[in-house]
Amino acid sequence: MNPRAIGTIGLAAVVVGTALYGERITTPEVKPGPVRITYWEKWTGFEGDAMRAVVDAFNKKQSEVFVELLTVSGIQDKTLLATSGGNPPDVAGLYGPNVAQYADSRAILPLDEFCAEAGLSRDSYIPCYWDIGFYKGHVWALPSTPASTALHYNKKMLREAGYDPDRPPRTFEELDAMAAKMTVREGGRKDGRIVRSGFLPNEPGWWNWSWGSFFGGKLWDGESKITVDTPEYIRAYKWIRSYSEKYGAGDLQNFRSGFGNFSSPQNAFMSEKVAMLIQGVWMYNFISQFAPKLEWGAAPFPYPADRPDLERSTLVDLDVLVIPKGAKHPKEAFKFIRYVQSQEGMELLCLGQRKHSPLATSSAEFYAKHPNPYIKLFTELAKSKNSISPPQLGIWPEYEAELNNAFDEVYLMKKTPEEAVAYVKARMQPILDDYLLKQRLREEAEKR
């Protein structure tokens, strides 16, 4: 054999060897000891630290399972791709509204048996939070941290406008009247630009889809019909439009375009540009960070005066823990999820993130330690019969985009409320029909 051939063979051996060995050293050795599971979560900053503390506490508490927490951005996309690629994490921290879409796609495992074994049921939780993870007769997801929303108001601005700072508006009518009195134009002139506002329907603008629910509307009938064209929704969009009519769509845009980032001292509420707004339990964290001197209060969000049955309406939102399909250690994964559902784990997490607990009961110590002065209000609001959460629909992301666009078009006075809801209905109904049909065909095929 000539030296060159030997060289070639040697080189080939090195290449193949590196490839094989490289694979081996990147795959961790299986050692006897705890089962290692991976957990993807979206949080960073103090919210991420809170979950890390829970993971550390779990890892220390027992020796069978070791959780590796990995912070992942764009969690829903990455979990989706990893699951379809057959290599998902054992636990993923998704958003509540993802549940229906993922469950319909069979991308996550039902947790019914695990829950039954562990004694977890609807009674263990504030019902609305359990319901977010419960879909088509199965439990698919359990809570990590919850949030309810309330009216946040600036006491100083209320006082300056001649109102009792401890008597925030209770109805939409009061809200509108007080907002009008608190809105200030430059130089007090009628044509001056707006420099302060009492309330804006699109601040912060994160739930522009939800106003219809505050007027008693439902987004679908739970079976097959999009019900956005009902009088409740039209009334909500009329209310939205009334702000543009009263203050001028252009003037409102001008005013709003000067707002700074949400998470900054230039935030519209914290810089006292807007006196009242809907915000979640987390708002306290930002106020204490960026505007600690702000005189603020929180109260249940107003309801329409002629619909007292809608009192204490609150948007509820939930981050959830799921086990993706194809997870290597579902049993161990649930062990960790179970720990998060314990009073100890949950209170450690929710105190760290300064939210309320989704569990049915919270310890006195939890409230005593909690820095948010309104924390009990948020817990109580979540228990309200009028909690509002996104509908459990696989097509929700598309529906939400459509509703947000309708909001824009009404607010900018490009469409009437009737036109806007008719458009949403006309667009979404065929999409829903198509989705439900495919769902049904699929379920029939599974039965066979």
Next chain:
Amino acid sequence: MTLKRRKEATAAFLFASPWLIGFAVFLAYPLCASIYYSFCDYSVLKLPVWIGTRNYENLMRDEIFWKTLSNTAYYAIFALPLGMVVAISLALLLNTKVKGLAFYRTFFFLPSLVPMVSLAVLWLWMFNGESGLVNAALGGIGIKGPNWLSDPEWSKPALVLLSVWGVGNAMVIYLAGLQDVPVQLYEAADLDGATAWQKTRNVTLPMISPVILFNLIMGIIGTLQVFTVPYVMFPGGSPARSTYFYTMYLFDNAFRYQKMGYACAMGWIMFLIILVLTMISLRLSEKHVHYGGS
């Protein structure tokens, strides 16, 4: 083929093999698969189901598809010529002999190095209706600036203006083209008594016409695929979908609505549009592009 040539060919392919394998696995396969998926109902999580041309038919009836297409066309029609004119003008200016040329060249190229996301966040501040620099500058000359970010009439023009920020790359390519224009041609033009404008018009531009064509085609591709900056600046294509571009709708379909088949169909339509536009520009350019060799 002689033995030697065959050996050489084998060696050549072997040397190129890392790229060839990479191309086949990471580009050619997904490319072909996406053709197949575009004829399927495919959600990534479930297996694809063949549905024929239904995705394409639905697209033709999808108002948002047409809306995003027209938004994208608007952007391309304004951003592309503006970008080319600015890039050529800058290149011409930077091709003159002035003091500190290296500094100026760096200075004008620098903005292209800013990452897209930072760029988007930066310009959110520049266009801020109350405290933005753009409106402050306009106010300085007595113009009351519009609401760039929240008025549907002005959000696209804002993005067009912003696109000029990234002309640095095209500018450098033009500059390289300009350096290649033979000096004799200018000398000959000088002897004929040509003015500076005549020289630019009749010597410089024809000589760099292949470079212009190249930048035109790259520009068509780039502007039709605009994504990152509007995606960061205008979530969901707000206000009222005035900045909802083709690629954003494609992305939403693929990853938010789990309609990967639909998104693949959109991708292939965009490919055809770009292909046709490129062929048209090549055809139209035949008479106007002068290659040094011929």
